Amino acid sequence: xxxxxxxxxxxxxxxxxxxxxxxxxxxxxxxxxxxxxxxxxxxxxxxxxxxxxxxxxxxxxxxxxxxxxxxxxxxxxxxxxxxxxxxxxxxxxxxxxxxxxxxxxxxxxxxxxxxxxxxxxxxxxxxxxxxxxxxxxxxxxxxxxxxxxxxxxxxxxxxxxxxxxxxxxxxxxxxxxxxxxxxxxxxxxxxxxxxxxxxxxxxxxxxxxxxxxxxxxxxxxxxxxxxxxxxxxxxxxxxxxxxxxxxxxxxxxxxxxxxxxxxxxxxxxxxxxxxxxxxxxxxxxxxxxxxxxxxxxxxxxxxxxxxxxxxxxxxx
Amino acid sequence: xxxxxxxxxxxxxxxxxxxxxxxxxxxxxxxxxxxxxxxxxxxxxxxxxxxxxxxxxxxxxxxxxxxxxxxxxxxxxxxxxxxxxxxxxxxxxxxxxxxxxxxxxxxxxxxxxxxxxxxxxxxxxxxxxxxxxxxxxxxxxxxxxxxxxxxxxxxxxxxxxxxxxxxxxxxxxxxxxxxxxxxxxxxxxxxxxxxxxxxxxxxxxxxxxxxxxxxxxxxxxxxxxxxxxxxxxxxxxxxxxxxxxxxxxxxxxxx
Amino acid sequence: xxxxxxxxxxxxxxxxxxxxxxxxxxxxxxxxxxxxxxxxxxxxxxxxxxxxxxxxxxxxxxxxxxxxxxxxxxxxxxxxxxxxxxxxxxxxxxxxxxxxxxxxxxxxxxxxxxxxxxxxxxxxxxxxxxxxxxxxxxxxxxxxxxxxxxxxxxxxxxxxxxxxxxxxxxxxxxxxxxxxxxxxxxxxxxxxxxxxxxxxxxxxxxxxxxxxxxxxxxxxxxxxxxxxxxxxxxxxxxxxxxxxxxxxxxxxxxxxxxxxxxxxxxxxxxxxxxxxxxxxxxxxxxxxxxxxxxxxxxx
Numbered sequence: 001x002x003x004x005x006x007x008x009x010x011x012x013x014x015x016x017x018x019x020x021x022x023x024x025x026x027x028x029x030x031x032x033x034x035x036x037x038x039x040x041x042x043x044x045x046x047x048x049x050x051x052x053x054x055x056x057x058x059x060x061x062x063x064x065x066x067x068x069x070x071x072x073x074x075x076x077x078x079x080x081x082x083x084x085x086x087x088x089x090x091x092x093x094x095x096x097x098x099x100x101x102x103x104x105x106x107x108x109x110x111x112x113x114x115x116x117x118x119x120x121x122x123x124x125x126x127x128x129x130x131x132x133x134x135x136x137x138x139x140x141x142x143x144x145x146x147x148x149x150x151x152x153x154x155x156x157x158x159x160x161x162x163x164x165x166x167x168x169x170x171x172x173x174x175x176x177x178x179x180x181x182x183x184x185x186x187x188x189x190x191x192x193x194x195x196x197x198x199x200x201x202x203x204x205x206x207x208x209x210x211x212x213x214x215x216x217x218x219x220x221x222x223x224x225x226x227x228x229x230x231x232x233x234x235x236x237x238x239x240x241x242x243x244x245x246x247x248x249x250x251x252x253x254x255x256x257x258x259x260x261x262x263x264x265x266x267x268x269x270x271x272x273x274x275x276x277x278x279x280x281x282x283x284x285x286x287x288x289x290x291x292x293x294x295x296x297x298x299x300x301x302x303x304x305x306x307x308x309x310x311x312x313x314x315x316x
Numbered sequence: 317x318x319x320x321x322x323x324x325x326x327x328x329x330x331x332x333x334x335x336x337x338x339x340x341x342x343x344x345x346x347x348x349x350x351x352x353x354x355x356x357x358x359x360x361x362x363x364x365x366x367x368x369x370x371x372x373x374x375x376x377x378x379x380x381x382x383x384x385x386x387x388x389x390x391x392x393x394x395x396x397x398x399x400x401x402x403x404x405x406x407x408x409x410x411x412x413x414x415x416x417x418x419x420x421x422x423x424x425x426x427x428x429x430x431x432x433x434x435x436x437x438x439x440x441x442x443x444x445x446x447x448x449x450x451x452x453x454x455x456x457x458x459x460x461x462x463x464x465x466x467x468x469x470x471x472x473x474x475x476x477x478x479x480x481x482x483x484x485x486x487x488x489x490x491x492x493x494x495x496x497x498x499x500x501x502x503x504x505x506x507x508x509x510x511x512x513x514x515x516x517x518x519x520x521x522x523x524x525x526x527x528x529x530x531x532x533x534x535x536x537x538x539x540x541x542x543x544x545x546x547x548x549x550x551x552x553x554x555x556x557x558x559x560x561x562x563x564x565x566x567x568x569x570x571x
Numbered sequence: 572x573x574x575x576x577x578x579x580x581x582x583x584x585x586x587x588x589x590x591x592x593x594x595x596x597x598x599x600x601x602x603x604x605x606x607x608x609x610x611x612x613x614x615x616x617x618x619x620x621x622x623x624x625x626x627x628x629x630x631x632x633x634x635x636x637x638x639x640x641x642x643x644x645x646x647x648x649x650x651x652x653x654x655x656x657x658x659x660x661x662x663x664x665x666x667x668x669x670x671x672x673x674x675x676x677x678x679x680x681x682x683x684x685x686x687x688x689x690x691x692x693x694x695x696x697x698x699x700x701x702x703x704x705x706x707x708x709x710x711x712x713x714x715x716x717x718x719x720x721x722x723x724x725x726x727x728x729x730x731x732x733x734x735x736x737x738x739x740x741x742x743x744x745x746x747x748x749x750x751x752x753x754x755x756x757x758x759x760x761x762x763x764x765x766x767x768x769x770x771x772x773x774x775x776x777x778x779x780x781x782x783x784x785x786x787x788x789x790x791x792x793x794x795x796x797x798x799x800x801x802x803x804x805x806x807x808x809x810x811x812x813x814x815x816x817x818x819x820x821x822x823x824x825x826x827x828x829x830x831x832x833x834x835x836x837x838x839x840x841x842x843x844x845x846x847x848x849x850x851x852x853x854x855x856x857x858x859x860x861x862x863x864x865x866x867x868x869x870x
Contacts, residue, residue: 013571056405058570076407084405090398092327094334106323107406151402161405411597499657518609522616545615552608559601566594 002067003159003190004032004055009064011050024050025214028064032192032207034158037185039201040194041292042211043300048194049087051211052163055192056084069159083152087164089144093137097128097147100136101154108155122150142173149180160184162193166200178204198292210296217299225295233268235260236284237275245280247271257283320408321416328420332386333427341385342428345378346435353439364445365533371436372450372529375429376457380488382428383421383461387468388480390417391565396476401570411562418469418558425461429454453532456543459550460526464488466554467521470561473568491523521557525549636682648683655679655689659696668701676710680717690714690724694731704735715748722755729762739769757783757792768803773810777803798867801846805862808843812851812860815839826858 011025024047032038042048053059054066057073071078091100101119110118123129126146131139139147145165152160165181166174178200181191185206195201201208202222210218210225218225235248239258244250247267248260262268268285275282332338352370391414394400403413433454440446467487471480497517501510525546528538637644655674659667675693680686694707711728718724729745732738746763749755760783768776780803784796815833820826822836830853833839844850845862852863 053401053570056401058401058404060567060569076409078407079405080407082405082407084402086398086401086405089402091402092331092399094331095327099330103323103327104402104406107320107403107408109319111319148402496654499654503657518612519605522612541615548611549608552604552611556601556604556608559597559604563594563597563601566597 001034002031003034003069004192005065005067006030006051006055007065009051009054009061009066011047011054011059012062023214025054025061028211028214028216030209030216030219032190034190035185035188036206037181037191037204038193039205039208040192040211041196041198041201041208041296042194043296044196046211047214048196048211049163052084052161052194055161056082081155081158083155083157083160085145085148085152085160085162085165087167089148091136091144091148091151094135096135097123097132097139100147101132101150104151105154110155118154122154125153126150141168142170145169145173145177149177157189159190159192162191164195165193166195166197174200198296202292208292210292210299212296212299212303215303217303218295222292226292232264232288233262234284234286234288235262235268235271235282238279238281238283240279245271246274261288317409317412320412321419324403324408324413324416325419325423328390328417329423332420332424335386337385338382338424338428341378341382342431345374345432348374348378349432349435349439353443364443367439367443367445368450368533369529371439372453372457372533375432375436375454376460376527376529378432379425379429379457379461380464383425383465384468384481384484384488386421386424387465388472388477388484390421390469391472391561392475392477392480395568395570404570410565410568414469414473414562414565415558418466418561421465421469422462425458425465429458429461447532449532449535449538452538452543453528456526456528456546459546460523463521463523463526463550463554463557466557466561470557470564473561473564487521488523491521492527494520494522494524521553522549636678644682645686648679648686648689651679651682652686652689652692656692659700668703671697671701671703672706672710676713680710680713684713684717687714687718687721687723690718691727694727698731698735704731707731720752722749722752722759725749725752726755726759726762729766733762733766739766739771742766743770743772761792761795764799768799773803773806777807802866802868804846805864805866808845808851809860809862811839811843812853816858816860820858826855828855829853830860 007029009025009028010023012021012023014021028051040048040051050059054061055068055073056079057068057075060074066073068078069081073079095103098119101122102115105115105119120129123132126149128143128146128150131143136144136147145168149165152162160181162181165177169177174197181193181204184191205222207221208218208225209216234251237245237258237260238256239245240256245258245260247270248262251259251261253259260271262271272282272285349371352367352374391400394403394417400413404410433451436454437446437450440450464484464487468480468484471483474480475483494517497513501513501517504510504513525542528542531538636647651674659671661667671693675689675697679689679693683689690710690713694710697703697707697710708728708731711724711731714721714724715728725745725748729742729749732742732745736742743763743766746759746766750759750763760779764776764779764783767779777800780796780799784793784800787793787796812830812833815838816827818838819833819836822838827833827836830842830851834842842850845864847864849863852861853859854861
């Protein structure tokens with residue numbers, strides 16, 4: 001059951017003075033299923049925020065359709081069960097934390113005393129109950145992020161959309177956000193978030209969409225995406241001889257330690273088997289999975305090559 | 317729905333009263349009204365007229381300034397400061413947002429006008445020249461503020477504050493000069509030019525119905541039809557303006 | 572909101588639950604309101620606005636209007652002047668002269684005292700249309716005071732006194748003012764001379780005309796001046812002669828037999844001759860001197 005569907009979505013931008021259209025998104029199609037954590041990754045400027053704005057009805061697509069909770073995002077019903085936290089949240093900074101959440105709770109239609117109860121609940125949950133009567137103007141970035149999350153979760157939404165939720169946070173803050181996302185999943189909610197920090201994505205996302213220059217370069221679970229890549233191993237040997245080991249690619253050498261990359265299981269077995277005598281010893285073996293980061297870099301390079309005309313470009 | 321509009325209205329009001337510019341204008345207005353007393357010392361003859369003229373003119377001027385200055389940034393500033401994203405992501409209609417902002421501004425203008433009027437009335441009472449007709453004049457001025465602010469909000473949905481300011485003030489000026497189209501129409505020969513004059517006269521906002529300052533100060537009774545006319549015109553024309561504002565905002569891209 | 576505007580019926584294709592909300596319904600609502608407001612205004616506008624011109628009659632005095640003009644006094648004066656012309660050329664308005672003086676003297680010329688047209692046009696309206704020449708003179712007096720370097724204003728005032736009030740003494744005074752302004756055309760002087768004559772000061776008039784004649788650089792002016800000098804000379808001489816004859820009669824109890832007797836009796840230093848050089852005629856029976864020639868200007 002898809003909570004979010006994009007089909008053939010394209011979005012262009014035209015500067016005021018020129019007639020030249022600049023395509024931010026081309027032929028974007030994917031869906032987010034109920035109950036999953038979907039990571040939307042890509043380089044800065046790839047179009048992630050634009051996509052999110054399109055999903056929420058803040059922008060309108062040039063082509064294609066979008067369905068949020070089964071409806072067009074410009075209809076308020078579509079957003080009823082959706083919570084949103086924008087990147088670098090901008091809030092009315094003359095409001096206090098309490099006033100801010102109360103205002104948003106009203107927008108959701110909560111009345112007293114339910115409203116007050118919820119507001120206090122959320123403030124506690126994000127750890128801001130002590131600073132609720134300070135103006136937002138005086139909040140730190142981390143505090144703003146937290147009050148933003150509070151606002152997004154006020155109505156216990158089924159779908160939570162976050163734009164770069166970890167950006168600008170310290171490691172503790174990032175961990176808190178990660179834990180929050182995992183908790184939402186545990187409670188059966190759907191989370192769709194964009195990020196350019198890939199390490200977090202690998203650990204928590206069920207599925208990932210990779211946006212490169214406005215196109216979806218990859219879509220699927222993390223395993224699916226990196227599976228096709230040749231797995232390799234990093235082997236650390238004690239190797240007294242000045243010559244290189246016969247098997248594997250030398251990554252680095254230090255005194256009598258050498259770090260090798262071995263590209264297949266067979267080669268690994270042969271290498272280990274060949275370490276008889278001569279002072280060579282196996283120190284460490286670790287599988288080096290191709291990471292999402294490498295995949296992204298590869299896709300970016302590909303897209304660059306396409307744009308430069310080296311490789312033929314697909315239709316917009 | 318009305319709950320959401322009310323929420324936005326109250327929030328807008330809260331923002332306005334925490335805006336220092338509002339206080340500045342208000343302080344100036346009150347000071348100027350009290351100045352009327354000093355000014356009246358300069359006159360030979362009836363000081364009553366000077367005080368009344370000056371007081372009403374001050375309320376008029378500062379009310380219009382407040383309506384324009386707050387109105388032009390109402391929507392465009394939210395977009396510019398990006399505070400609008402998280403609001404429009406809520407389950408509200410875009411029209412509710414516009415109308416809520418407008419309602420908040422109406423409330424602000426109400427409080428503003430009430431304070432200025434209070435000072436004015438106190439001065440009049442102190443001089444023993446108070447009359448209920450003054451309040452009628454202020455009421456009609458208030459209707460004028462509502463109309464001007466609706467126009468400012470419309471432009472706020474379409475463009476940046478500077479352009480909005482110029483256009484709104486331009487319409488304010490033409491709003492008081494529509495009588496000249498009558499004269500022009502009588503002088504001009506070509507039928508197309510006459511049609512153009514008539515069209516402009518009808519389509520541009522007419523602010524003359526809201527101005528009874530002269531009548532009130534000269535003690536000429538204001539017929540109730542004038543009040544009724546002003547109210548109906550405000551509702552109809554203001555409705556058209558706000559409708560356009562909602563339409564403009566409905567498909568506005570939040571870049 | 573969805574129930575509010577039935578007429579904003581979106582095209583059938585958009586009626587699906589999933590489709591997006593377009594601005595059409597608002598545009599239609601706005602158009603409806605605008606049409607209604609236009610119709611309303613057309614129908615009831617007169618009642619609603621009062622007459623368009625009425626409020627402007629309640630203009631405060633220019634001194635206070637200056638405050639509102641925010642430094643655009645002259646522009647405001649222009650606008651009001653233009654309006655006033657339209658207003659006063661509209662003969663349908665019955666009581667339009669009620670505030671005539673207020674508008675011109677107390678408002679427009681207060682805002683811009685150096686603007687000449689309002690003085691001239693205003694005084695013209697006051698004199699010829701409102702039949703209030705004194706009001707016109709008051710306006711022009713103000714103009715003269717504020718614009719001492721403009722000859723046209725006292726000239727206009729003098730002309731009003733001459734043509735409408737037939738008050739030649741006043742006219743002469745105004746023309747005197749006018750001709751003293753540097754740059755005043757020569758005709759002003761001639762007007763002054765003529766008014767002086769009409770006011771009865773023929774000797775002064777003669778002097779003025781003589782001065783004009785002597786200073787004249789062009790034949791036309793010299794001829795005119797000479798004509799006046801000629802006739803005035805005759806008039807003055809005849810008056811002098813009459814006075815002398817009366818004196819003689821007082822002294823001697825009878826009329827002189829000839830004009831020369833006046834000189835003999837010591838009453839006149841010399842017997843005057845007419846401008847042609849001939850002696851004046853005298854009838855001893857009536858004691859009335861007369862001129863033997865023809866008056867040039869027919870007086």
